[in-house]
Amino acid sequence: MSEKILEIKNLSIEYKTSSATVEAVKNVSFDVKKGETFVIVGRSGSGKSTLACALMDLTEIDGGKIKSGNIFYRGKDLLKMPFEEKRVLKGAKISMIFQDPQSYLNPVVKVGKQISESFTVHNPQASKDEIKKRVSEALKKVKLDDTERIFNSYPHQLSGGQKQRILISMAIMNNPEILIADEPTTGLDASIQKQILDLISELKNTLGLTLIMITHNMRIARKYSDTMAVMHNGEIVESGNTEGIFRNPKDEYTKLLINN
Amino acid sequence: MFQYLIKRLLYSIPIIIGITVITFAVMYFTPGKPVDTMMDFNPNITSEAKDRLVKLYGLDKPVHEQYWNWFKRVIVLDFGNSFKDGRPASEKIIERIPATILLNILSIILMLIVAVPVGIYSAVRKYSLFDRILTVIVFICFSAPVFWVALMLMIVFGLWLGWLPISGLTSFDFNELSFFAKTWDLASHLILPVIVSTLGSFAVLSRYIRSGMLDVLKQDYIKTAYSKGLSERQVIFNHALKNALLPLITIIGLSIPGLIGGSFIIETVFSYPGMGRLGFDAIMARDYPVIMGIGVISAFLTLLGNIVADILYAVADPRIRYR
Amino acid sequence: MKKIFKNKTAFIGIVFIAIVVFIALFAPFIAPYDPASQDLSQRLAAPSKAHILGTDDLGRDVFSRMVYGARVSMAVGFFAAFLTVLIGTILGMVSGYFGGISDSVIMRFTDIMLCFPTFFLILLVIAFFEPNIYNVMIVIGLTSWTGLARIVRAEVLSIREREFVLASKMLAVGKLRLFFVHILPNVISPIIVYAAIAVGGAILTESGLSFLGLGVQPPMSSWGQILMQGKDYIYVAWWLSVFPGILILFTVLSFNLIGEALRDILDPKEI
Numbered sequence: 001m002s003e004k005i006l007e008i009k010n011l012s013i014e015y016k017t018s019s020a021t022v023e024a025v026k027n028v029s030f031d032v033k034k035g036e037t038f039v040i041v042g043r044s045g046s047g048k049s050t051l052a053c054a055l056m057d058l059t060e061i062d063g064g065k066i067k068s069g070n071i072f073y074r075g076k077d078l079l080k081m082p083f084e085e086k087r088v089l090k091g092a093k094i095s096m097i098f099q100d101p102q103s104y105l106n107p108v109v110k111v112g113k114q115i116s117e118s119f120t121v122h123n124p125q126a127s128k129d130e131i132k133k134r135v136s137e138a139l140k141k142v143k144l145d146d147t148e149r150i151f152n153s154y155p156h157q158l159s160g161g162q163k164q165r166i167l168i169s170m171a172i173m174n175n176p177e178i179l180i181a182d183e184p185t186t187g188l189d190a191s192i193q194k195q196i197l198d199l200i201s202e203l204k205n206t207l208g209l210t211l212i213m214i215t216h217n218m219r220i221a222r223k224y225s226d227t228m229a230v231m232h233n234g235e236i237v238e239s240g241n242t243e244g245i246f247r248n249p250k251d252e253y254t255k256l257l258i259n260n
Numbered sequence: 261m262f263q264y265l266i267k268r269l270l271y272s273i274p275i276i277i278g279i280t281v282i283t284f285a286v287m288y289f290t291p292g293k294p295v296d297t298m299m300d301f302n303p304n305i306t307s308e309a310k311d312r313l314v315k316l317y318g319l320d321k322p323v324h325e326q327y328w329n330w331f332k333r334v335i336v337l338d339f340g341n342s343f344k345d346g347r348p349a350s351e352k353i354i355e356r357i358p359a360t361i362l363l364n365i366l367s368i369i370l371m372l373i374v375a376v377p378v379g380i381y382s383a384v385r386k387y388s389l390f391d392r393i394l395t396v397i398v399f400i401c402f403s404a405p406v407f408w409v410a411l412m413l414m415i416v417f418g419l420w421l422g423w424l425p426i427s428g429l430t431s432f433d434f435n436e437l438s439f440f441a442k443t444w445d446l447a448s449h450l451i452l453p454v455i456v457s458t459l460g461s462f463a464v465l466s467r468y469i470r471s472g473m474l475d476v477l478k479q480d481y482i483k484t485a486y487s488k489g490l491s492e493r494q495v496i497f498n499h500a501l502k503n504a505l506l507p508l509i510t511i512i513g514l515s516i517p518g519l520i521g522g523s524f525i526i527e528t529v530f531s532y533p534g535m536g537r538l539g540f541d542a543i544m545a546r547d548y549p550v551i552m553g554i555g556v557i558s559a560f561l562t563l564l565g566n567i568v569a570d571i572l573y574a575v576a577d578p579r580i581r582y583r
Numbered sequence: 584m585k586k587i588f589k590n591k592t593a594f595i596g597i598v599f600i601a602i603v604v605f606i607a608l609f610a611p612f613i614a615p616y617d618p619a620s621q622d623l624s625q626r627l628a629a630p631s632k633a634h635i636l637g638t639d640d641l642g643r644d645v646f647s648r649m650v651y652g653a654r655v656s657m658a659v660g661f662f663a664a665f666l667t668v669l670i671g672t673i674l675g676m677v678s679g680y681f682g683g684i685s686d687s688v689i690m691r692f693t694d695i696m697l698c699f700p701t702f703f704l705i706l707l708v709i710a711f712f713e714p715n716i717y718n719v720m721i722v723i724g725l726t727s728w729t730g731l732a733r734i735v736r737a738e739v740l741s742i743r744e745r746e747f748v749l750a751s752k753m754l755a756v757g758k759l760r761l762f763f764v765h766i767l768p769n770v771i772s773p774i775i776v777y778a779a780i781a782v783g784g785a786i787l788t789e790s791g792l793s794f795l796g797l798g799v800q801p802p803m804s805s806w807g808q809i810l811m812q813g814k815d816y817i818y819v820a821w822w823l824s825v826f827p828g829i830l831i832l833f834t835v836l837s838f839n840l841i842g843e844a845l846r847d848i849l850d851p852k853e854i
Contacts (some may be wrong), residue, residue: 056487061477091489103480108502108578117498118488154578170488278695286704290711399843403836405787407794408810408828415817415824514697521700525791529814539703540795543710551707559698566698 005178005210006032006055011069013050013059024050024064026234032178032227037204037211039221039242041257042231048214049099051231052182055212056096057086073178092122095171097200099183101163105155111166112151115139118170138169141206142199161192165199172203179204182214197224218257222246230254261574261581268570272563279559280334283552284327339553342542349549353535353557359429360527360534364519366450367457368512375462376505379469383504384496386474394466401463406522410456410529417452425449427531453530457522461515468511473504506577513569517562593844596837603834607653614647619802627820637822639812648804649827655793655805656786656834659720663785666724667731668778672770674728675735680743680766690736693729701726705788709797716799719792723785731777738770772849776842783838790831806831 013025024047032038042048053059057078059066071078073094078086098104106114112135119134120126126134139147142165155163164184171179181200185193201224204211215221221228222242229239230253238251249255321329333339339349382391418426425431429449430442437445476482477500485499523536531537535554542550574580606613616634622642630637636645678689708722743766792798793807794814801808806827813824 053483056483058483058486061483061486063478087489087491089489090487096487098480098484100480104484106481106485106499106503108506109499117490121489121494156579167484170484274691275695275698278691279698282695282699286707286711290708399836399839400832403783403787403839404832405790405794405807405810405828405835407791408824408831411810411814411817411824412828415821419818517698517700521702524700524702524706525795528795540706543706543797546710555699555703555707558700558703562698562700 003034004031005034005074006212007070007072008032008055009070009072011051011054011071012067013047013054013064014067015050015062015064023067024234025054028069028231028234028236030229030236030239032210032212034177034210035208036226037201037213037224039213039215039225039228040231041215041218041221041228043216046231047234048231049182052096052180052212052214055180056094057090088122091118091171091176092174093176094178094180095174095176096180096182097164097167097171097184099186101160101167102155102187104167105163107155109154110151111153111155111158115151115166115170115173118173122174134173138173141172141203142166142169144169160188161195164188164192164196168196168199168203172207172209175207176209178210178212180212180214183216184213185220218260230257264574264580265571268567272567275563276560279563280331280556281327283555283559284330286555287548287552288323288326334552334556337553337557339556340549342550343547344542344545344550349547349553352538352550353553356533356535356538357557359532360520360523360536363450363453363457363523363527363532363534364516366454367461367519368515370454370458371462371465372508372512374458375466376469376508379466380473380496380501380504382466383470383473383477384492398463398466401459404459406456406460407525407529409459410452410526413452413456414529424451426452429533449532453526453532456529457519457526460522461518464515465508465511469504469508472507473500476500476504479503506573509569509573509576513566516565517558520558520562590844590847592840596840596844599833599837600841603653604657606650607657610650610654614644614650616644616647618643618647618651618804627816627823629820630822636826637820639809639820639823640816643804645809645822645826648809649806649830652804652806652809652827655716655799655803656789656831659716659723659789660782660786660838662720663723663727663789664778664781666721667727667781667785668774670724671728671731671777672735672774675732676739676762676766676770678732679736679739680762686736689732693732696726696729702788702791705792706795706797709792714792714797714800716803719789719798720785723788727781727784727788731774731781734773734777735770738773739766742766742769772845776846776849779838779842779845783835783842786831786835786838 008031009029011025011028012023014021014023016022026047028047028051030038040048040051050059050062050064053062053064054066055071055078066079069079073089078089105111115138116131116135119131119138123130136147139150144150144162144165150158150162150166158166168184179200184200185196188196197220200211200213203209211224213220213224225242227240228242228245229236230245230251231237232253238245238249238254245254246258249258337350339353341347342349342352378394382388382394385391414426417424425448429446431437431445431449434442434445482495482499485495490498520536523532523534524540525536526532527534527536528540535558538550539554539558541547542554620643622638625634625638625642627640628634628638628642634644634646636649638644639648674689674693678686704726705722709718712718789798789805790807790810793805794811796808796811798807799805809827810824813820813827816823
């Protein structure tokens with residue numbers, strides 16, 4: 001339980017817009033231990049999503065730039081790795097699910113192809129039967145039935161809950177060690193939100209995942225996390241054992257969040 | 261899908277009526293009425309004969325009645341007989357259409373072959389040297405007068421190098437040539453006109469593709485694709501390309517009037533026997549039936565092109581196909 | 584406004600156009616010869632010290648004719664673009680702001696206009712009316728507004744929904760005032776960009792018309808017209824075809840570069 005799987009050291013990320021440079025993440029450091037649920041809380045614009053994207057090497061695609069710092073995964077710095085080496089980890093050892101499932105599925109590619117791609121990209125030699133087996137296993141894990149129809153559908157033909165389950169199935173396809181969930185319930189109905197959160201936490205236990213969850217919701221943070229970090233204006237203002245923070249918040253901003 | 265089709269077709273009815281109204285209005289309000297022009301062709305017509313002509317064409321009737329009579333004939337593609345040689349205008353136009361369509365389809369194909377890879381590449385390597393050079397070329401293509409580019413190419417390839425013929429569609433001895441010689445003869449006559457008519461639209465299209473691709477690359481599902489561990493190549497070919505190229509169908513549809521408009525000048529420069537040159541000659545001779553015919557037919561062709569583009573789009577985009 | 588001078592390519596464009604405008608304004612002082620004076624002993628003379636860009640088939644000095652041609656290009660370009668912007672802006676605003684029937688009527692009309700090859704319409708009207716510089720300007724202006732009308736309509740539609748307009752509606756500000764104070768300033772950027780490009784487009788169209796003999800008529804001279812003569816003497820007098828074409832290219836290019844720079848400056852979202 002105490003092995004550090006992820007160490008973030010002095011990470012700073014900036015975004016350039018036409019008028020100004022914004023430092024979205026400022027000198028952030030924290031550790032994630034293997035098997036725990038680590039929650040990052042903060043309001044929108046606090047830099048928590050930017051931080052999550054950096055763990056997945058998505059910063060540059062987003063138009064941002066990592067200014068300084070390190071992200072150690074099992075002692076190796078992800079930021080110094082060549083693209084090909086990182087590519088093998090992404091979706092296999094570390095994977096991510098996003099907020100708003102609608103926009104994170106390709107609207108013009110069949111869902112089946114998008115799901116099986118998660119497997120084939122890391123197993124290019126896999127046979128058809130093998131692919132089929134793995135994909136249906138993954139769909140079973142996220143409790144999707146009617147798989148035949150879903151497989152041949154396009155994203156717009158499915159419900160929000162189904163789409164988020166599909167994104168989750170893609171993320172757990174290769175039995176990753178770390179799962180990053182960035183506001184996984186945004187854009188979903190209230191009743192579905194709980195189902196998705198319970199599913200994620202169940203998968204965490206059955207698959208032995210390390211879960212990093214991003215949320216703005218303090219109740220979710222308290223209910224699901226072991227450790228938490230509070231972000232405000234790009235900085236981590238307080239971090240540590242979740243129950244400890246809730247019982248005895250030290251930072252003024254944390255107090256404000258808890259009392260709301 | 262079916263409903264969409266019906267809606268699309270119903271929507272084009274007012275457009276068809278609008279096209280005929282505008283064509284009719286242009287003719288109606290121009291000084292020098294058709295009958296006067298006819299008299300220019302044949303100065304021996306007496307004023308009595310002129311009155312008869314006026315009656316024949318119904319020019320003494322009120323405007324809306326004139327329009328209605330004309331409209332009824334236009335619907336069956338009867339534009340009257342050419343003032344020049346008395347042949348039906350529609351016949352004269354229809355025999356020229358294949359050459360114009362050939363020219364334009366070849367231009368569209370060449371435009372796609374060049375513009376798609378170029379646009380995609382300069383989006384993926386945004387602000388690279390290639391992208392910058394390309395931007396300059398695109399701006400030059402977009403700013404150059406087509407007929408001047410035609411002249412320059414004629415000077416270089418036709419006169420200095422002597423590689424390509426500079427006018428017409430076939431050589432004088434075309435009928436005596438073997439099959440392969442015929443094919444080459446046709447092709448060599450087409451090369452310059454096709455290149456010239458492609459230039460301007462290539463510039464616009466590659467810009468569209470570039471900005472479309474840049475837009476797609478910022479989408480969320482691209483992040484999903486990268487986070488699955490796909491390589492840049494796989495992300496572009498499996499996820500970005502289809503999204504970026506879908507709007508192309510509509511853009512090609514919209515570029516049809518530009519291409520047809522361009523053929524008036526290009527066909528004239530290259531003495532190419534298509535509808536554009538016929539139209540230009542008819543305008544110079546004030547051959548009303550042919551002019552009106554070309555106006556209506558090219559607008560119809562454009563409308564048809566747009567409808568086909570919309571249907572193709574609906575077939576290609578699953579968001580419309582399965583609604 | 585300062586930013587546009589910092590943009591290198593746009594700056595070159597501005598300088599080039601300033602020169603052309605200067606030449607157009609002071610043509611009589613710059614042209615070494617009367618553009619219409621014929622010298623049949625000097626027919627189709629190649630570029631030389633006496634005639635730096637050669638002479639045409641009637642022995643007229645090509646350089647002088649190009650200098651006077653700048654007047655035509657600039658006049659047609661600016662006036663036609665002005666007309667284009669005027670019509671496109673008004674129709675787009677009315678359509679976007681008032682919506683309803685006026686919107687459908689205007690947009691259907693735009694769709695119909697978009698079906699016609701614009702150049703054919705222009706040819707037709709010019710051929711039937713007298714081909715002269717005024718008709719050329721007016722017809723180009725009357726047929727080139729469709730794109731702008733659509734852009735302005737879309738902008739107005741999005742602005743109309745924005746809060747500050749909603750707020751001013753509630754405060755019962757007059758419609759006219761709302762239009763000029765809240766909407767016009769916000770759609771002005773795409774209009775300016777469109778205007779710069781429209782000037783270039785109009786110059787191209789005019790040169791095409793003159794090239795076909797349907798533009799400005801002799802003895803007045805225009806760049807396209809010199810090219811028309813060039814086509815007939817393409818075998819013997821290359822200078823007739825080369826120089827005016829380059830001048831048209833650079834002038835139109837300048838306007839397009841300015842338009843692009845303005846787009847960058849005024850609308851940083853676009854790439």
